[in-house]
Amino acid sequence: MKKALFATLLALFLAFSVAFVGAQETIRIGANLEMTGAVAAYGQMIWEGINLVKEIVGDEVLGKKVELVLVDNKSDKVEAANAATRLIDKEKVVAMIGPAISGSMLAVGPICEEKQVPVISATATNPLVTQGKKFVFRACFLDPYQAAAAAQFAIEDLNATTAAILSDVAQDYCVALGNFFKEEFTKRGGTIVSEQYCKTGDQDFSAQLTxxxxxxxxxxxxxxxxxxxxxxxxxxxxxxxxxxILSADGADAPELFSIGGDAVEGIYHTAIWDATKGLNEVGQKYIDLYREKYGKDPNMFGALGADAYLILLDAIKRAGKADPVAIRDAIEDTENLDVVTGKVTIENGDAVKPVVVRKVEGGQFKFVKTVVPY
Structure with missing residues (x-):
């Protein structure tokens, strides 16, 4: 009887020990993403990118295995907030990727601030997402940064001294880019000679163009x-x-060519990255592996999801421990890190990275150069 009891207790002790060691050897990162709902495509592409880059760089850090814990926020900010709470309190993640959209990030940010667990969005561009926050980050650049790069390129590379702006007043994104471009272009000595406006769905632009x-x-x-x-x-x-004619990342769609035809030949636009040309080794490996697996060029959302994973992995390594506050400090200290879309530095929660300029040639986008606004 005593031998049987001893054997049972020993078995329980060993099982507990193995489970404890297993837990200790795992670092959990949450993925709070839009896997269903109105913008499910965004979350799905980000998740795809995270897992793809994991195949390239691995899933171990500090000698421990990285475990990704995915929760579907259903493209809803209330669900996103609930997912954040679950990931932190129940799943015990030390950091979080997502959500993809700014509205949901604005709901998640205060929770991560209160619980002191860092969260990084791949694609949320609203300036308010990181404003006044210590534990909230993004892997993409902001619209003011993109517009500044466009103005710098216009003056330094296109030798422009005068510019006109025709922006869509129905879209905050378009109006903001136009205003930021005007500010930077004039600051650099250029002159805006005409500002015109249109609305989404307009078909006739002859008056503005004249x-x-x-x-x-x-x-x-x-x-x-x-x-x-x-x-x-x-x-x-x-x-x-x-x-x-110069545009922004809103031009980045194959429909530009089918609608515009020969008229879009020669136009330039700023972009988050170029899927045909890796700016570094990990970027090229990502492009090559994506093409091999899916038979097409990779998308922007997946690439930025991969960036977010690489930023976290690097931060955990430099923190030297799986402590959320230490990881947060390391993220903020990120400088010139090679990620899929180029090099990235984090400043006040925001990504500072090269802006890609492309030109339409032969019915497709061709890489021209990268611009880092100064």
Whole structure:
């Protein structure tokens, strides 16, 4: 009887010891992502990118295995907040990736601040996401940064001294980019000779374009989405405008070519990255592996999800321990880290990284250069 009891107790002790050691050897990172709901495509692409880059760099840090814990926030900010609480309190994650969209990040941020667990979004661009926060980060750059890069490129590379702006007043994104471009372009000595506006769904831009052509700008900045950009290009060329057209990442869609045809040939735009050319070794490996697995070029969301994972992995390594506060401090100290989209530095929670400039040639985007605003 005593031998049987001893054997049972020994078995329980060994089982507990193995479980404890196993737990100790695992570092848990949460993924609070939109796997279903209105913007499920975003979360799914980010999750795909995280797992793809894990195949390249591995899933071990500090001698322990990284375990990803995925919770679907259903593209809803209340669900995102609940997911954050569950990941921290129940799943005991030491850091979190996501959500993808700014509204959900704004709901998650205060929870991570209170519980002192760092969260990094791959793609949330609203400046308020990180403003006044110590534990909230992003892997993408902000719209003011992108517009500053566009203005710098226009003056230094396109030799522009005058510019016109035609932006979509129905979209905050477009208006903001136009305003930030104007501010940076004039600060660098350029002159805005005409500011015109349109609305999403407009078909006729002849009045605005005629006014712009009469002002004779060196470049036309069109920080809109691809449909309006394509239509504006078609009408501008039909009216005889021969100047340079510059846009932003809203142009990054294959529909630009199907709608714009030959009229979009030669236009430039700023982008988060270029899927045809890796800026470093890990970026090229990511592109190559993605093409091998899926037979197409990788997407921006997956690449930024991979960036978020690499930032966290590097921070945990430099922190030297799986402590959320130490990891938070290490994230903020990230400097010139090689990630999939290039090199990244974190400043006040935001990513500082190269802005890619591409040009339309032969019905496709061609890499031109990277710009780091100064």
């Amino acid at each position: 006014t712009i052509m009469n002002a004779n700008p060196d470049i036309l900045y069109v920080p809109n989405y691809y449909t309006e950009i394509a239509l504006i290009c078609r009408q501008a060329r039909d009216l005889g405008f021969e100047g340079i």
